[in-house]
Amino acid sequence: MQNLTCMTDEDRWLAVLARNPRADNQFVFAVQTTGVFCRPSCRARRPLRKNVHFFPDVQHARQAGFRPCKRCMPDKPSPQEQKLAKVELACRLLAQDPALTLHALAQQVASSPFHFHRLFKSVTGMTPKAWQQAAREQRLRRALADGEKITDAVLGAGFADSSSYYRKANGALGMTAKQYRKGDARVRYAMDDCSLGRCLVGESERGICAILLGDDDTALTAELLTLFPNARQEPLEGAFGKRIHQVITSIDSRAVPLALPLDIRGTAFQQRVWQALRAIPDGETASYQQVAKAIGKPGAVRAVAGACAANKLAIIIPCHRVVHSDGTLSGYRWGAARKALLLQRESLSEEA
Secondary structure (H helix, E strand, O other): OOOOOOOOHHHHHHHHHOOOHHHOOOOEEEEOOOOEEEOOOOOOOOOOHHHEEEEOOHHHHHHOOOEEOOOOOOOOOOHHHHHHHHHHHHHHHHHHOOOOOHHHHHHHOOOOHHHHHHHHHHHHOOOHHHHHHHHHHHHHHHHHHOOOOHHHHHHHHOOOOHHHHHOOHHHHHOOOHHHHHOOOOOOEEEEEEEOOEEEEEEEOOOOEEEEEEEOOHHHHHHHHHHHOOOOEEOOOOHHHHHHHHHHHHHHHOOOOOOOOOEOOOOOHHHHHHHHHHHOOOOOOOEEHHHHHHHOOOOOOHHHHHHHHHOOOEEOOEOHHHEEOOOOOOOOOOOOHHHHHHHHHHHHHHHHO
16 A cells, blocks of 8 residues: 655645545654544544644654554554554464475464455465466476486475376476576576667567667676576577567657567566557556556556566566556666656656
């Protein structure tokens, strides 16, 4: 859940009147007649405005001589913060123990399996089982990229047996484990200049599988090899070279649509996010919250941000159009300066 922006005392007072929990982390208010300070969402009877003072945090309120309210306990983590802390702890536990069951996980975070399952999904957009599966797949990718034997990598990643993995392998890696360990020899790539610096384009048998931006060819190659180990570089010649130039022309000018097939690899949740991103029109932006709502997961703001960061097809999947709820720029895999330039370019193009 994203916070409000309470810049003035008038904004803060309105948040107190509304008992708005979205303002809880921005300030506390103290009541002169009681000597108590509260969080904005406190359910206690509202005080008179003339008796209210605002402080940026608990420490400042204490220094002014006020004591914390026993009802809303502003000196303790808010209910929302407690929920997020439980989910963050659960994610760490799932990463450490690939065989952890839902019942055992709920016990470790002091919650019932039913309520924790619902909480986890509302925050991450995924069930604990799906998150656990994604963590296994990530461990498997690392092991295969390091050259481990397929069976050892499968079992070490936490899959119960090799057969349970192979039933899901194609969806997890977009290829067989053997192909992935070899670096998917059918992925080839080339680099050339574009309006945003250097551009690396990777192509598999299915289509364009990577578009990476940067300034240094060595760094771009290293980034690609974390996705497709040992993919081979080829010269910009023949039909392959023409397709690479098509991609670069398209990302330099959105007036030229890319007519080549795409090989978009990711989890089911990532695919949904990326589809929503491609629906954002040129010259417009959306917040992480809006994207989360668009895919029917309003509580999965952090998971949406993670999916944006995992995008491998720069500009074609326009994660640069996702910004903070107040319109300010957020992070971008290929640099905030490129994000600002892209948005400026699209805005000017739209005005023209």
